[in-house]
Amino acid sequence: MEKGKISLADVSAAIAAFGCTLFTAVMVPLMYSRAGMPFSGVYTVTIVSIMLTTIAASIVTRTPLIMAPAVGLNAYIAYLVVISRGMMWGDALGIMLVSSVIFVAMMMSSLREKLLKSLPQSIRAGLMAGLGILIAVYGLIEGHIIMTSPVTLVTLGSFADPMAYLSVVGIALTMVLIVRRVRGAFIIGMAVTLVLSLIEGSFAFPKAPFMLPERFDEVALHVSFGFIADALTQGDMGAISEYLTTLLTVFLVMSFESMGMVETIKNISHDKARDDESVTSINAEKSLKASAGAGIVSALLGAGAFAPSWGSLVAVGASGRRRIVTIVSLLFLALLFCAPTAQAIAEMPAIVAAPLVVTGAMIFMNGASFALSPSLMKHGNLTESLPAFITMVAIPFTFSLSDGLGIGIIMFVILKLAAGKRSDLTPLTMIFAALWLIHWLF
Numbered sequence: 001m002e003k004g005k006i007s008l009a010d011v012s013a014a015i016a017a018f019g020c021t022l023f024t025a026v027m028v029p030l031m032y033s034r035a036g037m038p039f040s041g042v043y044t045v046t047i048v049s050i051m052l053t054t055i056a057a058s059i060v061t062r063t064p065l066i067m068a069p070a071v072g073l074n075a076y077i078a079y080l081v082v083i084s085r086g087m088m089w090g091d092a093l094g095i096m097l098v099s100s101v102i103f104v105a106m107m108m109s110s111l112r113e114k115l116l117k118s119l120p121q122s123i124r125a126g127l128m129a130g131l132g133i134l135i136a137v138y139g140l141i142e143g144h145i146i147m148t149s150p151v152t153l154v155t156l157g158s159f160a161d162p163m164a165y166l167s168v169v170g171i172a173l174t175m176v177l178i179v180r181r182v183r184g185a186f187i188i189g190m191a192v193t194l195v196l197s198l199i200e201g202s203f204a205f206p207k208a209p210f211m212l213p214e215r216f217d218e219v220a221l222h223v224s225f226g227f228i229a230d231a232l233t234q235g236d237m238g239a240i241s242e243y244l245t246t247l248l249t250v251f252l253v254m255s256f257e258s259m260g261m262v263e264t265i266k267n268i269s270h271d272k273a274r275d276d277e278s279v280t281s282i283n284a285e286k287s288l289k290a291s292a293g294a295g296i297v298s299a300l301l302g303a304g305a306f307a308p309s310w311g312s313l314v315a316v317g318a319s320g321r322r323r324i325v326t327i328v329s330l331l332f333l334a335l336l337f338c339a340p341t342a343q344a345i346a347e348m349p350a351i352v353a354a355p356l357v358v359t360g361a362m363i364f365m366n367g368a369s370f371a372l373s374p375s376l377m378k379h380g381n382l383t384e385s386l387p388a389f390i391t392m393v394a395i396p397f398t399f400s401l402s403d404g405l406g407i408g409i410i411m412f413v414i415l416k417l418a419a420g421k422r423s424d425l426t427p428l429t430m431i432f433a434a435l436w437l438i439h440w441l442f
Helices: 008-034 039-061 071-084 089-107 111-118 121-142 162-179 185-200 226-234 237-275 284-301 310-318 324-335 339-346 349-371 379-398 401-418 427-441
Strands: 067-069 146-149 153-156 306-308
Touching: 008 039, 008 067, 008 071, 008 185, 008 310, 008 324, 008 339, 008 349, 039 067, 039 284, 039 306, 039 324, 039 339, 067 284, 071 089, 071 121, 071 237, 071 349, 089 226, 089 237, 089 284, 121 146, 121 237, 121 349, 121 379, 121 401, 162 185, 162 349, 185 349, 226 237, 237 284, 237 306, 237 310, 237 401, 237 427, 284 306, 310 324, 339 349, 379 401, 401 427
Parallel strands: none
Antiparallel strands: 067 306, 146 153
């Protein structure tokens, strides 16, 4: 049990962690509101989910593990699965629920290692890099910096539009703050852009900035499996294949994003525990189980996909004591009554462009650091580097994580067989490649 009272350092760490997590509580409800869900309802369940899963995770892991919506995965689900493909949001929540249940089952067994081996590291790197590019493109479009073109697909937007230059200022400022290692860079960048928008006249606060939480019942427990049920009843192999490949994609991204974040947090935690005996070193296995469990809770409540947040990195690195979770939870509790203000901010293009673009850049760098590493670019590793590159490029150009991932896995199998490296392929890798081939052929 932790000793001592909450110190000023703990309060500072909690505020910094809250600031790093805050933008996800605004961004993700905006994404799902554009997919047909009521903003105030999603906002309410998101805040409630953050508090519940963070408190539960801190009890299980005995560390300040802060759970929050995974921006990248939720962007894929909201924009590509629901908006682009026309799937009902309840069915998308059903996919997230099933993925989380499978994730929990995997954490309870030895399947984690088998899954890691089934999806080559080069494909995982290409997947994350491609997802990063895709999110950044959405951010640039959202901020009016680029726009669609019938000739060149996309082109530069007009800087006569205040949204465009305000978005550029927000992106540049956020990146400068990150380079300068300023905590809360995202929220500071959003705040400055908000002030500039107020001065320019492009934004105004709502007349009623606060209200009681509402529309919880319109979002929570609305998980649906109607899409797959209808497809099975009608024998629609195309719809069944689409559902299964989307499920597989969500599961893989959810699993690897959680594993990557937990691994990073674990390294920071071990260093902190070595220097401060009052800090408990994080347990990776318990943390992954907590992350998987959080996914089940958030899907049931309608808050989208959850994972350990970047706020966890700050919380563990700056304090490491789980008592700061109490402060973080109280801050989110206060935020629960700010839905009108949050919605007004979220719907301001220039304010949300920077978080999307910079989030995309950071996800891209995590993947590209491996996918484009010198060791992979050598001739002897072309069977790894080429599939990684194809995956990374295919995702933003097809505007589909699942299609890009499928192309990469199929190319990986083809090149390994062509190079006589059959031993590099696992049965699960071959099954994944076959699933995508069936999906496209039928």
